[in-house]
Amino acid sequence: EAQVTQNPRYLITVTGKKLTVTCSQNMNHEYMSWYRQDPGLGLRQIYYSMNVEVTDKGDVPEGYKVSRKEKRNFPLILESPSPNQTSLYFCASSFGQSGEKLFFGSGTQLSVL
């Protein structure tokens, strides 16, 4: 089954404790991206990648890191989480490099205390 898999689904952590949210897709997609969703603000792009070893900043990259060492994986790293990073995070992927027709993962609800 074609899918984008995120883990974990829920995460509660404390300020400053490094964490990683994993994202994996099995569709051989070139394009992958991370979004955060906050009430009233819609979906905002954090980082995106058009292919292996190629990453670019989105609208709200501060406080986040990503890597794209393999085509299928695109982890999101919070080196020192802060409460303002409490949010619902979505990973998405698509065929080609254009970011069209995104497939989204199930989301990760992160709470930073």
Add this chain to the structure above:
Amino acid sequence: GENVEQHPSTLSVQEGDSAVIKCTYSDSASNYFPWYKQELGKRPQLIIDIRSNVGEKKDQRIAVTLNKTAKHFSLHITETQPEDSAVYFCAGRDATLGRLYFGRGTQLTVWP
């Protein structure tokens, strides 16, 4: 970069009526405009998209229209059903950077 604004933020309609959600964009070079539907507690899913060289596209009860001159595009849902209740997001793609910019969403409620 691109700026996409979406209206209204909430919309309530009676089952069987039509619903229209409108979005405007700022970058005249934007060339791709998708619409995503997000049901409560679920992931966003693409329902329809349109490119800048097309004025209208239909898929059963859903249609999207694009007015490049006015820089706005709209989602039209006809014969609404309770299962159409969801948050709908529009987006526009910046032609230069290739990035998608989303609107803030419209909560559509369809009353039986």
